[in-house]
Amino acid sequence: MDFMITGFPRSGTTWMANLLTTDSSVCYHDPLYHTHYQDFEHLKKDPGSLMGISCTGIWRWKEWFNEQDCKKVILHRPFTEVQQELHKMGAPYLEDHLRDSLDDLDGTHCFYRDIFSWATASDLYYELTGKPLSKVRFDNLLGMNVQPNFSVANVDENVMQGLYSELLEMHSDL
Numbered sequence: 001m002d003f004m005i006t007g008f009p010r011s012g013t014t015w016m017a018n019l020l021t022t023d024s025s026v027c028y029h030d031p032l033y034h035t036h037y038q039d040f041e042h043l044k045k046d047p048g049s050l051m052g053i054s055c056t057g058i059w060r061w062k063e064w065f066n067e068q069d070c071k072k073v074i075l076h077r078p079f080t081e082v083q084q085e086l087h088k089m090g091a092p093y094l095e096d097h098l099r100d101s102l103d104d105l106d107g108t109h110c111f112y113r114d115i116f117s118w119a120t121a122s123d124l125y126y127e128l129t130g131k132p133l134s135k136v137r138f139d140n141l142l143g144m145n146v147q148p149n150f151s152v153a154n155v156d157e158n159v160m161q162g163l164y165s166e167l168l169e170m171h172s173d174l
Contacts, residue, residue, distance in 0.1 A: 001040055003027075003052035003128040004068060006059045007075030007102065008094060010085035012112040015146045016075070017054035019121065019138070025050035025129055032057045037064055050129055059102055061166075071128050072107025075115065116142060 005016045005027070013029060020027035026045050028035075031053050035043060045051035058065055065072070079099045086093055102109075108127065114120040118138060125133035 001043075001052060001068065001070050002050040003071040003073070004058065004065070004107075005052070005054040005073045005075065005128075006065065006105065007056065007112060008059075008077060008079070008082045009056045009091070010082050010089075011056070011075040011077040012115050013054040013056050013075065015141070016073070016115060016124075018144075018146045019115075019125065019133075019141060020052060020054065020128065022137075024048075024131065025052065027052045027054050029054050030056055037061055052128065059105060062101070062104060066104075066106045072105070073124055073128065074102050074105045074107050074109045075112045076102060076109060077112040 002025075003020070005013060005020075007013055017027040017029035026043075026049060028040075028043055028051075031040060031043060032055060037058060040053060043051060043053075052070070059074070079094075083093050108124070110120065110124065115124065118135065121138055122133040122135075125131070
């Protein structure tokens with residue numbers, strides 16, 4: 001894997017996945033729905049292209065995340081805004097004890113609103129891919145409302161159950 005992006009839900013990970021999926025790179029959004037993190041290396045990519053993930057859940061496996069030898073970006077959005085956005089979607093809130101979970105992750109930390117500015121987006125794109133970002137492409141993407149389509153999401157129930165069991169084991173004290 002060449003790069004990873006993480007952040008709480010509703011923090012721009014889908015937008016970053018779209019920005020980083022081009023003719024020379026693929027960025028999987030929320031691959032934990034179908035692939036265990038230890039199997040990310042098996043995600044498909046074109047020969048000679050870069051491959052990465054932009055995931056709203058991988059931060060929960062902090063040790064694994066920090067051990068990965070790739071470029072990393074951590075997107076921060078105020079916790080209260082994340083909770084409000086989750087509520088609007090009808091999704092469950094994040095537990096309050098998770099509020100500072102992103103702070104100990106290794107990588108470039110970025111405020112999520114900044115990824116929608118040319119200066120920050122082009123710097124992050126170059127940091128992750130080693131290539132310049134097209135200003136025309138960036139401006140075009142800004143005009144889109146990039147959201148996941150959960151109705152067609154590829155979800156592997158066995159992977160999800162295994163990950164949930166890991167989380168329960170990791171946080172058996174809760």
